[in-house]
Amino acid sequence: MERFDAVIIGAGAAGMFCAAMAGQAGRRVLLLDNGKKPGRKILMSGGGRCNFTNLYVEPAAYLSQNRHFCKSALARYTQWDFIDLVGKHGIAWHEKTLGQLFCDDSAQQIVDMLVAECEKGGVTTRLRTEVLSVSRDDSGYRLELNGDTVSADKLVIASGGLSMPGLGATPFGYKIAEQFGLKVLPTRAGLVPFTLHKPLLEQLQTLSGVSVSSTITAEDGTLFRENLLFTHRGLSGPAVLQISSYWQPGEFVTVNLVPDCDLAAFLDEQRAAHPNQSLKNTLAMQLPKRLIECLQLLGQIPDVTLKQLNVRDQQALVETLTNWRVQPNGTEGYRTAEVTLGGVDTDELSSRTMEARKVPGLYFIGEVMDVTGWLGGYNFQWAWASAWACAQALASD
Ligand code: FAD
Incomplete structure (x- = not known):
């Protein structure tokens, strides 16, 4: 059975970025997704040009039962950090309106950037992979996959919300939270x-x-x-x-x-x-x-x-x-909604690391948790910021 420092479930915005950052910090990371391609929502986003962040990101632009939860992560990995990364990859961008930043060319550039960052971190990526079961014991997490079993010290859930089931959305993250006794707040379609x-x-x-x-x-x-x-x-x-x-x-x-x-x-x-x-x-x-x-x-x-x-x-x-x-x-409804409101209760998580307070080694990042941004690049910024906070924690243990 192959063993990793961390398994990350969901190769969307948050999962790819977290995998890249943890891999580059020397962690052995496995990134899994049920789809054929990574970053499917990124490709669809911003009319194909990905509104990847917003110049005016602030905690007031996020809905959550705990309005303070997002502050720490947003302050530690800001829109300027992501703009810097985009610049390093030579991706040209423009402000459309209200601080919304889009690629000049295509959302594919953001996916390519994240793939390149994952490669730089030596991340192992497995697509078309279903997670059949997850269990935990003293040695960490064990995952039964279709055709394989893997184990890891840490498990990161980055499987997103319920919006756009056509793009691979599943309730997987909520089910894992419930399996480990964490509260999940009722979900509903947002930005719809x-x-x-x-x-x-x-x-x-x-x-x-x-x-x-x-x-x-x-x-x-x-x-x-x-x-x-x-x-x-x-x-x-x-x-x-x-x-x-x-x-x-x-x-x-x-x-x-x-x-x-x-x-x-x-x-x-x-x-x-x-x-x-x-x-x-x-x-x-x-x-x-x-x-x-x-x-x-x-x-x-x-x-x-x-x-x-x-x-x-x-x-x-x-x-x-x-x-x-x-x-x-x-x-x-979820068919056309850009986001899912509600999700894993942030009271269950550390705002510094995204780790579940009562389940050591289990992390939730991105849209799966009860943090939802306004339209305009705020949701991707939450994906980057929460992923970065989690990656720092994975790297420091
Ligand atoms: P996702 O990006 O949804 O990634 C989750 C990944 O987990 C997916 O790849 C999925 O296939 C995988 N997955 C799910 N279940 C399983 C499972 N059981 N097993 C394995 N893998 C699984 N936000 C912005 O900020 N700017 C925009 O321009 C923008 N445009 C959008 C346009 C559209 C059409 C949509 C639908 C959303 C848009 N959003 C935008 C919102 C943004 O896409 C999300 O908030 C963001 O992608 C959330 O990132 P995430 O990594 O948490 O989840």
């Missing part, structure tokens, strides 16, 4: 589009593909200012994906479709300057034409000139456009 109830969806069907600059607010007061996209299933776009992580079934979200303008003041100014201008054409200066046409058909925008618009109708219109309360029917 909303579906709408049928009457509203039918009313808005002509808007599919329309994108609007907006602010969107959850019932807990969390607000994002990004684009909202109408789709044939409901609502999507960065604003909606962001707020979905703060939304609970049954709750409303509030949308301001004209966040860059004081709409009442704008209408008053336009009325004073152009009293015979149609309301429709006036609103077209602030909103997409298709949205105005749809709201006209729904009777939300009267077919009048500005001088004909009375105070009550103006107030109602401003309310409709700046304070649109929507009750989503649900989300599109």
